[in-house]
Amino acid sequence: MKKMFEVLALLFFVCLIVANTNAQKMSVEMVVVNAKVRTMDTAKPNAEAFAVVGNKIVAVGTNQEIRALVGANTKILDANGKLVLPGFNDSHVHFLEGGFQLSNVDLRDAKSPQEFARRIKEFAAKLPKGQWILGGNWDHENWTPNNLPTKELIDAVTPDNPVFISRLDGHMALANSLALKMAQVTKDTKDVAGGEIVRDKNGEPTGVLKDEAMSYINRIIPEFSFAEKTNAAQAATDYAASFGVTSVQDMSTGNDVGVYQ
Template sequence: MHLPTPLKPLAAILALAVCPSTASATTLVHNVSGYQATATELQRFSALAFDEGKVLATGDFRELAKRYPDADRIDGRGRTLVPGLIDAHGHVQELGLLQQRLELRDLGLEETLAAIEEFSAQLEPGEWLIGRGWNQVLWPGKDFPTRAQLDALEIDNPIWLSRIDGHAGWANSAALELAGINRNTRTPAGGEIHRLDNGEPSGVLVDNAMSLVQKAIPAPSLQDKKEALAKAFELSLSLGLTGIHDAGIDRETLEAYRQLAAENRIPLRVYPMISVESDKLDKLLKAGHIGEPRDRLYVRSIKLSADGALGSRGAALLEPYHDRPGESGLLLYPESEILALLRLATGNGFQVNVHAIGDRANHIVLDHLETLDKERDQTPFRHRVEHAQVLTVDDIKRFPRLNLVASMQPIHATSDKNMAGDRLGEKRLEGAYAWQKFLDQGTRIAAGSDFPVEPVNPLYGIHAAVTRRDRQGHPASGWRSEEAMSLEEALRSFTLHAAYASHQEQFIGSLEPGKYADFVLLERDIFSIDPQEIWQVKVEETWVEGERVYRRAR
């Protein structure tokens, strides 16, 4: 993955970014095409004034120049200024670790095997070859791979490669042997071990079965995790992200975050969700929230995955898969355990953010949240359904009463468009990737990317939201284009509504007076160009609390 050149070495960026502005002089950024989506409208402006890291005003340059005659002036050189973008669903540590692992995104089968072979040359004997991003839907026949294809490469190292969605893994025989997986291994609840005709494991494991291999892989150290987070911060800033919601972290990763915060090394705003798989979950929740909405590190939510993913047929459906009539997907927990975990979280004052992709998983989650609401008003929590990908139309209508946020990833629609119909059939697509149905009823969409499942660049997501086309422009009329967002709606979903989803809209998400001066300068005006070109626009500068933390190299 190409990393744009940072303004300064990472350590210098982080030191600069975390320290509040000490300058007393007001700063006035002018000569910009400014846009922000407030709760009620799209506002335009040509200048932004801020002081001590907070917005004073946006508006006409001449007016603001009179109001702040002694301000330090920065010429925006005609570029476009928008609020700092927020990814409401990403995986920060995984993004950082991937910079040193093998990425297989968008590769054909032969290209995938060639990349594995090339990458293996740099490994030490016995070292695990770890990677992610393969997608059998892109390969001839669309069949899942087997360990035989990896074994034929004659690589002695154990190999473990996660599917693009992170809900299936592909192992060679060496990895299966180290994990103790053979024909007698029982399939864990909520998982699947693909098997050959002779009963032997094929090398592909789905959802909860993946842990059988993962537990055999040496875990990264605390220092490794801190370094991975720092690398992900750097990449995110270079792409215009000033906030990230980290969708599921364990106890040690939480400790890595806390240490980075104590060291003043978090250069943007992070909203981690504590995974229900975390060690000593009860203790973590009873300890209460970490930080405040204004802080760089703010923790007040949990992440629970109710089902798997559509591409690996792990998403839990009410009716069988259209292309596999004997299968209906997987629930990763028994229904009663899902309810118990939600009750544990809310009982300790934590927002619950539940991964639900299939219509059955979504239905169960909505039922459980309604059960909790009968016991105690749940609307102040702003609970979230992560992905909210395939629902019945009737279940979509249940979101407003519970004040639920639909945490959705627009780029998933354009990545899945060639597969979703195969998995679901035409009828179920009516409630799939249905952004306008949510928006029309007043449900807030907090947009993200699910990186590194998808590229981290938020402009890719904005492009997908408004065009419903992939980056190659297909299909020309947009896939199910009636569900497309307007550009104003897309910007709001990556800014103000994402901030609302983390209880931070009083401090970030727009450039209204009193909020932090988190903003981005873009090379082109996304509101005036062909929408198909939005994904190509480059971030010129990223600012956090009135401090420039990234500048694109010339």
């Protein structure tokens, strides 16, 4: 019995040696060298290089330390002295909404009413009749004079598509005549508490709805499907990652939690 234990102990010791040898021979998938790495570790705030396996950084250190992990199939990236930072976190973002905006009409940097209308026309030309045109993020303060847009600016280029496009602050939006008709917003429609239907000198709605008045249109816009929300979340994820944002706190409602699961 004693001899058997001695043999088992010897075999166990040999296995440990083999395992340790294999571990030493194990190489990483990728290393980044010659970088200015900010680790955010107060004990060791700076480094020259790091190693990656899969989606994880497994080692951070000097060029010499990290090059020791290089194997035959390791990819080596030379940062040429560039700065490397940990992933950024956005602690307040309307993530899903931003994902949808990536596929909506973009008016943020439109410099004039004419450019505003042209972009909407070009966007509408790609859509089937009846599909809503949303998004926008327009800013009339970019225009001279900086008058608010009206439905007349876009009616001619969107005869078959309802439009409801937000100002960049989210506190007002412009509807075209088709959208106003669908929502039954007319000269006789009353303002709601906390909101305003902007009107012309004759009392007719100009198409701009402010704050709570936007609910007149929002309530008739079809709900996005789960698949559409999932696609928007993926688009937002890819876009955020391209700028080094690796985590967010989404201000979406609890109804959208399932999209991320």
